[in-house]
Amino acid sequence: MSRASDFAAEAPAPLRAIRAPSRLASLGRWFAEPGVVAAAPLALLMLGGFLGPLLLVVVFAFMPGGTFSILQVPTLANFVEIVANSYYLSFLASLWLAALTVVICLVVCYPVAFAMVRVFGRHGSILALLITAPLFVADNLRLMGWVLFLVKGGVVSGSLQTWFGIEVDSMLYTSGATLFGLVYIYLPFMLFPIIMGISMVPEQMREAAFDLGATRFQVLREVDVPLAMPGILIGSLMTFILAAGSLTEARTLGGNAVTMIAMDIQKEFGFAQNWPKGSALAVLMILLAGALAVTALKRIDLDLIFGRK
Amino acid sequence: MKRKNLLQSFSQSRREFLHMSAAIAGSIAASSTMSRSAFAARENELNIYCWEGYNSDKVLDPFRKEFKTNVKAQGLISDPDAVNKLRAGETKVWDIINLNNAWGRRQLFPENLIVPLDQARFKPKWDMVLPEFKWPYYWAMSNDGKNLLGMVQRFGPSGVNVNTDKISRETVQNDGYEIFLADDFKGKYAVLMYDDWVIMHLCMACGFSPFDNLSDAQIATYETAMRKLINNAAFLSDDMNAIALGMVNGSIIGSFPGSTYTVSAARFDGNANLRCVIPKKGPNNKPGVCWMELTSTVNNPELSPRAADFLEYCYRPEVCKNVSFAEGTYNPVTQMGDKRVMALYSKEELDAIQFDTLDEDMALCSDFDIIPNYPKLHEIFATAVRERKA
Known part of the structure; x- marks a missing residue:
């Protein structure tokens, strides 16, 4: 109450x-x-x-x-069946790969975003354009491009074989390839919120910290990251939810080495023609993503981000 | 003068605004009524729900121009999915439905989802077809044999695909599907993820027909074999071209299952060593499964008059060839029984669709039919995929 x-x-x-x-x-x-x-x-x-x-x-x-x-x-039969069977594997695979995607995207995006905001100045927009441009092309087309790049005899293995005599097998159809696809596709969804978060950190705050004798690492830990946290959290949340609900990467690059939950849902609605079970899986996924979103958003002050405070 | 914002710049009085709103609402209502009456006949509109190929511009553009019709075509992802969409009320959306042979006779017509064709108009077209499809063709007729349910065009045998440089056609024919389930074939093949086709062929590999009711013992055998098939595969993919590419670059030797059309584009591209092979060992001496697409008119309350025109159009010799060689998927067509159609094929094109062994391959195939134990068999398949030890 x-x-x-x-x-x-x-x-x-x-x-x-x-x-x-x-x-x-x-x-x-x-x-x-x-x-x-x-x-x-x-x-x-x-x-x-x-x-x-x-x-x-x-x-x-x-x-x-x-x-x-x-x-x-x-x-409740659909939920009982889901719990009794091995669907937890798909949920775990999706959550695990999504978490890894978030971590990798964070590690890659934070320095890039920092450079775009603090170092490149006006040239940062050119980099932003280059990163945004692929978003105009459909995901599956971009992933097909990577198939041609990574497949045996493709651009990578073909070049290594021709120029250096190194024989490389296909780099596709593994969970690693799936993770690569997830990072590639969802990287912009992490990058731009982080750019927004870093832009919100007042330069004077950083200068004050340096004047008070803080080291670069201390400024990063005590000023940059905490003040950019709303952007980091929003980026992480978006990337996590999108990656957890994805299926094209696991299918096209991963060769079904892992089954994502979205693949199970699609299978139930498609070939299995069991709409209720597909719906029950979808409901569980929505609940999971919703709980995560609510937890994360509780830690973010949206009013502050949108300048209403 | 006080500056106005965008909204304030509309300097109407409330009365003018109400008048204009009423006029706009009235014209929208009038136009919607007009469009309803204009679309009632749907003379210039056709909606097609089909397997890939019929939705290609190569097939549809000439029809659009000649009949001045706006044709919308959507590719379907599975037969049962399409059937259930019609059941769910999409009969109001589609005019043409193109599915594998069994659905029309077994489910669509008994459930009043398709309407019979005018036999006076379409029966003469059956003179063009190959002998095994002659009138009255079983899958094109209703159970009582009185109604023509659709027209049969593309067809093909399905077994496995192999690189014949690595494993000969004769070996696969004689040793059967067991080659794919042998331990030494681990990692040398891909599974083509057309779920129902994997299920059908694996039942054949286990020695029983998927079109019979299976015993518990047979289902247990199937489950063991399915886990082995999935776990031993190099990869699983629903992209037939990715699998063909794997066979071309040598990362795999074969595909389970595989049909003529899943390898015909690669063959046409110069890879004649890739081939669909139908094993000889299996239930009823017909261990392959052949499919024939039946194209029917949907029981749409406002069925487009262009629907029947389209079916007739598809039987023109040059259109038969275009359907046969639509973008990315090359198949034999039943109208190859007509000399005018056959004359349109080059030797390379006939090689691509393995015309040299087509009769022999078809003779080794059971006709595609409804799978009585499909829900259980599919659940086993999906579980094996989910629990795959890659």
């Missing part, structure tokens, strides 16, 4: 009687505001568009396996 409601509960009865209608009245007035009225149709459309499909997935998760109707008697 919130503090406000505690206060209301403890308040003398006449005061409660006065306060309750005034709240209702103010809510009524708020609904009558022209802005709220004007935004209502779009808000309803957005609610229907975003929540409708999600709600359908949740309802399907509780339907008996193999059915295509949501008018069946609800059951």
Whole structure:
């Protein structure tokens, strides 16, 4: 129970009687505001568009396996089946690879972002453009490019063989190749929030730290990283959730060496034609990602980031 | 003068605004009514749901121009998925559905999801087909033999694909699928992840037909074999070209399963050593599985009149060739029974689709059919993939 409601509960009865209608009245007035009225149709459309499909997935998760109707008697059988089988392997693989992707992207992106903000000056935008440009090409096309690069006889192994006589087998179809694909695809999603985070660190704060005798490492640890933390957390969260829900990298570069949870979900909706089980897997994944997002966002002051404080 | 922001610059009174809003709303409503009546006939619109190839511009562009029709085509990812989409109400979306042979007769027509074709118009077209597809072709007719459910065009045998420089066609034919399940073949093949086809061929490899009801003992045998097949594979991929590339560069020797069309593009590209082979050992002496696509008109309440035109168009000799050699997937077509169609093929093209052994390969194949134990067999397959020890 919130503090406000505690206060209301403890308040003398006449005061409660006065306060309750005034709240209702103010809510009524708020609904009558022209802005709220004007935004209502779009808000309803957005609610229907975003929540409708999600709600359908949740309802399907509780339907008996193999059915295509949501008018069946609800059951927990899909969840029981998921727990009883080895789906935990897909969840673990997805979470583990996503966590590794976040760590690698962090290690790569922080120095790059720092250089773009603090070192390159105006030239940083050229680098940003170069990093953004591949985003205009579809993921699977870019991954196909890497297939041609890494496959046996491809650009890497073919060049090594031709120029140095070194025979290299295919570098594809391993969990390492999957991880490489994840890092490559989701790197920009880490980089740009970190750039934003580093931009938020006031230069004067760093200078003050140096003036007080801090070493470079101390400035990094005590000033740069803590103040850039909102960007780092947002980047990590986005990268983690996107990587955990990915499937193309594991399929195209990884050759199914590991099964990601999204692959299991797609299989249930596709070849298995078991929409309820696919929905139950999706619900579990949404809950997992949602819990993570809520936990991370609790540590971030969005108002500060968007300059409202 | 006070500067106005963007919204304030619209200097209408409330009354003018209401008038204009009413006029806009009225015209939107009117246009939607008009478009509904205009689209009622759908004379210039055609929606096709098909396997890859029929959605290629090579096939569709001439039709678009000649019939002045806006054709939208979407490739499908699996037969059951497409069937269930029609069941879920997409009969209102599609005019043409193109699926493997069994679905029309077994499920689509009995469930009223497709409509029969006009036999007076389409029966003469069957004069063009190869002898084994002659009228009345089993998979094109309803159970009572009275209704024509669709037209058959692309077809092909399916077994395994191998690099014949590494392992001869005769060896694979004689030793059968067991080669792929042998320990010394570990890491030398890829599994082509068309789930239902892996399941069908593995049942054949285990010595029983996937189209029969399987006993618990047979399912246990299948599970053991499936785990071995998946664990021993060099990689699993749903990209037939990636697998063909693996065979070209020598990282693998074969593909399980493999069909003519999964290797025909590589063969046409000069890799004649890659070949689809149908083993001789297996249930009923038909251990391969052949597929024939049936293209039907959907039971759409506003079926486009162009749907039947499209089916007829696909039987023109030059279109048959274009369907046969659509981008990235080359297949034999049933109309190769017509001299005008055959005359359009070069020797290289016939080699690409293994026309030299086509009759022999087809004779070793069971017709694709519905798999009675599919949910259980698929669950075993999916579990083996998830628990794969790569």
